[in-house]
Amino acid sequence: KNEVEQSPQNLTAQxxxxxxxxxxxxxxxxxxxxxxxxxGGGIVSLFMLSSGKKKHGRLIAxxxxxxxxxxxxxxxxxxxxxxxxICAVLRDNYGQNFVFGPGTRLSVLP
Amino acid sequence: KAGVTQTPRYLIKTRGQQVTLSCSPISGHRSxxxxxQTPGQGLQFLxxxxxxxxxxxxxxxxxxxxxxxxxxxxEMNVSTLELGDSALYLCASSLNAPNYGxxxxxxxxxxxx
Numbered sequence: 634k635n636e637v638e639q640s641p642q643n644l645t646a647q648x649x650x651x652x653x654x655x656x657x658x659x660x661x662x663x664x665x666x667x668x669x670x671x672x673g674g675g676i677v678s679l680f681m682l683s684s685g686k687k688k689h690g691r692l693i694a695x696x697x698x699x700x701x702x703x704x705x706x707x708x709x710x711x712x713x714x715x716x717x718x719i720c721a722v723l724r725d726n727y728g729q730n731f732v733f734g735p736g737t738r739l740s741v742l743p
Numbered sequence: 744k745a746g747v748t749q750t751p752r753y754l755i756k757t758r759g760q761q762v763t764l765s766c767s768p769i770s771g772h773r774s775x776x777x778x779x780q781t782p783g784q785g786l787q788f789l790x791x792x793x794x795x796x797x798x799x800x801x802x803x804x805x806x807x808x809x810x811x812x813x814x815x816x817x818e819m820n821v822s823t824l825e826l827g828d829s830a831l832y833l834c835a836s837s838l839n840a841p842n843y844g845x846x847x848x849x850x851x852x853x854x855x856x
Binding site for chain 1: 776778780785786787788791799801831833835844845846847848849850852
């Protein structure tokens with residue numbers, strides 16, 4: 634079993650829909666990151682979480698440390714949100730050593 | 744302010760050759776980390792450097808190595824290239840991981856033929 638799992642693997646939505654991407658992990662972590670990767674490969678770090686909830690524009694990220702689960706929500710989705718979203722965890726006591734989820738490919742149709 | 748710069752953007756090499764990739768971090772960032780992304784394995788952590796010292800290493804063979812210079816620029820080297828080394832290689836910089844955010848470069852796409 635992978636240490637970091639994401640669901641769904643692929644997601645197609647209509648513009649304006651509310652989107653949720655889930656991440657669950659099985660190891661102790663010091664932090665969790667949500668990354669966005671557009672075609673062409675460039676990665677943008679969206680959020681770094683160790684507890685609670687963060688919001689940036691239309692994006693909201695939450696984490697439940699006890700349940701080892703995080704969600705990324707996109708409100709009022711737009712075609713420019715189409716990308717691969719990757720959950721990455723920093724394991725306890727391993728310094729800077731990311732373990733990455735497999736990614737969720739999101740397509741938002743106009 | 745300038746972002747993380749990776750050079751070259753694209754590279755084609757022959758099996759058995761070696762390759763050196765470069766990463767210039769954001770000014771002031773002292774941590775540089777490297778990642779490999781392939782369709783089969785996804786993103787995997789290679790290593791991290793901080794103040795010219797390797798602080799952490801992923802599970803890759805010794806053919807993969809790196810270093811960091813006093814100006815925080817980093818290079819990674821892959822010797823005796825194999826077809827399976829074809830991948831997107833990404834680096835990221837941070838003030839001092841893991842407590843600070845990361846900025847990723849655009850990557851170097853390596854093709855081994």
